[in-house]
Amino acid sequence: MALKVKLPKRMNILTIDHLLSQTVDKSLTPISDEIVYDLAPLEFIDPTGVTVFSNLIEWLLSKGVAQRFDIPNKNAGAIRFLDDSLFFEHYAGKKIFNNASLRSTTLPLKWINHPQSHLWIENHCISWLAKALETSKKSLVELRMCLWELFNNIRDHSGKDTGCIFVQFFPKLKKIVITLSDFGIGIPANVKKVRPELSDGEAVILAMQEGFTTNTTVRNRGVGLFYLSQTVTNNGGEVSIRSGNAHIICSEYGYSDCSQRSGYYTGTVFEIMLRTDKFDRTLADDEEFEW
Amino acid sequence: MVNLRVLDLVKQAYTYEDGVVISDIVIRTFHENEKVTLSFYGIDAIPSSFANGCFVRVLESFGLQKIKENLSVIDSTKQINSMIKSRLVFESQRNDL
Numbered sequence A: 001m002a003l004k005v006k007l008p009k010r011m012n013i014l015t016i017d018h019l020l021s022q023t024v025d026k027s028l029t030p031i032s033d034e035i036v037y038d039l040a041p042l043e044f045i046d047p048t049g050v051t052v053f054s055n056l057i058e059w060l061l062s063k064g065v066a067q068r069f070d071i072p073n074k075n076a077g078a079i080r081f082l083d084d085s086l087f088f089e090h091y092a093g094k095k096i097f098n099n100a101s102l103r104s105t106t107l108p109l110k111w112i113n114h115p116q117s118h119l120w121i122e123n124h125c126i127s128w129l130a131k132a133l134e135t136s137k138k139s140l141v142e143l144r145m146c147l148w149e150l151f152n153n154i155r156d157h158s159g160k161d162t163g164c165i166f167v168q169f170f171p172k173l174k175k176i177v178i179t180l181s182d183f184g185i186g187i188p189a190n191v192k193k194v195r196p197e198l199s200d201g202e203a204v205i206l207a208m209q210e211g212f213t214t215n216t217t218v219r220n221r222g223v224g225l226f227y228l229s230q231t232v233t234n235n236g237g238e239v240s241i242r243s244g245n246a247h248i249i250c251s252e253y254g255y256s257d258c259s260q261r262s263g264y265y266t267g268t269v270f271e272i273m274l275r276t277d278k279f280d281r282t283l284a285d286d287e288e289f290e291w
Numbered sequence B: 001m002v003n004l005r006v007l008d009l010v011k012q013a014y015t016y017e018d019g020v021v022i023s024d025i026v027i028r029t030f031h032e033n034e035k036v037t038l039s040f041y042g043i044d045a046i047p048s049s050f051a052n053g054c055f056v057r058v059l060e061s062f063g064l065q066k067i068k069e070n071l072s073v074i075d076s077t078k079q080i081n082s083m084i085k086s087r088l089v090f091e092s093q094r095n096d097l
Helices: A016-023 A047-062 A077-084 A087-091 A114-133 A137-157 A187-191 A200-207 A224-234 B016-031 B048-062 B064-070 B078-095
Strands: A003-006 A034-038 A066-070 A106-113 A162-170 A175-182 A238-244 A246-251 A254-257 A265-275 B002-005 B036-039 B071-074
Touching: A003 A016, A016 A047, A016 A265, A047 A066, A047 A087, A047 A106, A047 A162, A047 A175, A047 A265, A066 A087, A077 A087, A106 A114, A114 A137, A114 A162, A137 A162, A137 A175, A137 A224, A137 A265, A137 B048, A187 A200, A187 A238, A200 A238, A200 A246, A200 A254, A224 A238, A224 A246, A224 A265, A224 B048, B002 B016, B016 B036, B016 B048, B048 B064, B048 B078, B064 B071, B064 B078, B071 B078
Parallel strands: A003 A034, A034 A066, B002 B036, B036 B071
Antiparallel strands: A106 A162, A162 A175, A175 A265, A238 A246, A238 A265, A246 A254
């Protein structure tokens, strides 16, 4: 008997756990070996919703769970967006609409492992955005840095080498949103190995401080998340992290702990917003090194 | 004086392990009391993991003063310089090196 899972009306960073709690238990075990996703309620899905949905499907596939979609209202905006993002082509074997095609503002969903990430960042993500912004690849150092720190962080701390990434450009809003999700151990679980007294929210905030390290690896030295948040806030952007019971938003105004209003997220999801009109295009300029 | 160009030694300046390839040579050269000039020709920016492997390892072996006196960085950019200094200054203060 297949488990029927209703998607929320609006799927974003606030509602993704609604989907996860119906499909995966806290010990990272699939709740059923056959799932039907009921997309009838879905009216809106944002990049984080797409990333987490995809990450969930991929992860359940790896566990041998059979999955299919029930889509009564094919004309809903969210369904069109998913179709144009090539989501159904990838997961159901065919597009819903023949004319569905990747929007110029969307970088297709990518299930990516660490060794591939450097080339993907350079040859796909940076090249695509440079073209969309009519700028040089050299001027997108902040975006590069965010992606580098994100992928290196997943590799160093999640216990996984793979993440699911989706990038959406909003030209009118002059912003780019990057979402990356993994079903690894999660940031709070890592931090609490050395600071068990902290809440999940406090643990994530601590992990973003320069130099805090759990010493799980010599590679990171506790600065990856610090540089990520520093890069984003210098740009006037925002980074939201959900991991375990934590939901932290970091912006130029500091940290907001929204954990009380959120449920449990299995693994970690990052939602990064960068302002394309605030990129520091001088970062890759030649400069003589001096102490 | 030993001249090194990062991209002659590694395919990319991305991971901690990429940085270790460079720092192994720098550490060996410092042990021989030679100075090093390190060129970032062809590289616009580096992440913290690479900086940790490339520079913090050298710091842990020799301290900041030795690096200042014996390591020159050339063909660099604003971001690379900022990352190197930020990582070395922070780690030297944290570990009194």
